Amino acid sequence: MGMGGKAIPPNIDRVGDMESDALFILLVEKDAAYMRLAEDRFYNRFPCIIVTAKGQPDVATRLFLRKMKMELKLPVLALVDSDPYGLKILSVYGCGSKNMSYDSANLTTPDIKWLGVRPSDLDKYKIPEQCRLPMTEQDIKTGKDMLEEDFVKKNPGWVEELTLMVKTKQKAEIQALKIPLREKEREKCGDRMEKLQAKLTELSCFDQNWD
Numbered sequence: 710m711g712m713g714g715k716a717i718p719p720n721i722d723r724v725g726d727m728e729s730d731a732l733f734i735l736l737v738e739k740d741a742a743y744m745r746l747a748e749d750r751f752y753n754r755f756p757c758i759i760v761t762a763k764g765q766p767d768v769a770t771r772l773f774l775r776k777m778k779m780e781l782k783l784p785v786l787a788l789v790d791s792d793p794y795g796l797k798i799l800s801v802y803g804c805g806s807k808n809m810s811y812d813s814a815n816l817t818t819p820d821i822k823w824l825g826v827r828p829s830d831l832d833k834y835k836i837p838e839q840c841r842l843p844m845t846e847q848d849i850k851t852g853k854d855m856l857e858e859d860f861v862k863k864n865p866g867w868v869e870e871l872t873l874m875v876k877t878k879q880k881a882e883i884q885a886l887k888i889p890l891r892e893k894e895r896e897k898c899g900d901r902m903e904k905l906q907a908k909l910t911e912l913s914c915f916d917q918n919w920d
Contacts, residue, residue, distance in 0.1 A: 717760075717769045717770055717773045727776070727777065727780045727781055728781075729758060729781050729783070730756060731752075731756050731757050731758045731781070731783060732755065732756050732757060732783070733755075733757050733758075733783050733784045733785070733786055734757065734758045734759075734760060734774070734777055734778065734781075734783050734784070734785045734786070735751075735755075735757045735758070735759045735760070735786055735788060735824075736760050736761070736774065736785055736786065736787045736788065736802065736821065737759060737760065737761040737788045737789075737883070738761070738764070738787075738788065738789040738790060738795055738798055738883065739761065739763070739764065739790075739882075739883060740761055740763040740764070741884070742761075742788065742883040742884065743759060743761040743763075745884075746759055747759065758777065758783070760773070760774060760777075764798075765798065765801070766798060766801045766802055768816065771801070771802060771816045771817070771818070772815070772816060774802060774818045775815075775816065775817065775818045778818045778819070784820075784822060785818055785820070785821045785822065786821075786822050786824040787799050787802070787821050787822065787823055787824055788824050788825055788826070788883055789823075789825075789826070789883070790826060790880065790881070790882050790883055791825070791826035791827060791828055791830065791831065791874065791880050791881040791882075791885075792844070792848060792874070792880035792881075793848055793851040793852040793855055793871075793874070794851070795826070796823075796855060796861070796867075796871065797851075797855070799821065799823060800858070800860050800861075802817070802818055802821055803817060803818060803819070803820075803821045803860060804817060804860045823864075823866075823867060823870075825883075825886065826881055826882075826883055826885060826886060827870045828870050828871075828873040828874040828877065828879070829870060829873060830881075830886070831877075831879060831881055831885070834886065836881060836885045836886075840881060840884075840885045841879045841880070841881050841885070842879065842880050842881060842882075843878060843879065843880075844874070844875075844878045844879065844880050848880060849875055849878060852871055852874055852875040853875055855871060856868065856871055856872065856875070
């Protein structure tokens with residue numbers, strides 16, 4: 710299959726007889742984060758299936774994720790940027806897009822858990838100030854608007870996290886949980902432990918309240 714994984718086929722209906730010894734499915738927002746996890750062979754330490762749509766979710770990825778969730782009976786943990794748009798992407802996987810609302814039942818994956826990056830993670834994992842980004846006025850407005858969305862309201866934990874984001878006016882990318890690759894990034898953000906692995910280890914066997 711190679712380090713970069715395998716492309717999701719457009720004809721998902723022809724994919725059958727799924728089997729896996731994975732413990733969970735890790736849904737990653739960005740291709741860069743996906744590639745870093747693959748390079749680190751993250752799946753060896755935490756047996757999982759890592760999936761990405763490289764940004765905005767496409768139909769094939771949404772169909773494939775739903776199929777894996779239904780057939781393999783595995784929890785889906787989402788790793789997105791700590792900003793309103795990361796949460797929006799998560800909502801498309803879980804609730805569907807407005808443009809394709811007529812087919813939401815076939816494209817959505819129920820009960821996706823927001824693993825991170827959560828606003829509370831920034832202090833919890835001691836993310837340096839240099840790695841935190843100021844939210845723009847548009848970011849703040851989007852965050853406030855999302856607090857009125859049903860998919861957020863039904864998850865008290867999400868409401869708390871999004872409220873914290875709007876209050877602190879700080880956002881962060883997935884890479885904030887990773888050891889910087891280049892020397893300049895090390896100077897900027899500090900040389901630190903794998904925050905993501907620490908987060909998963911702390912959550913132990915994924916038997917937690919993921920709201």
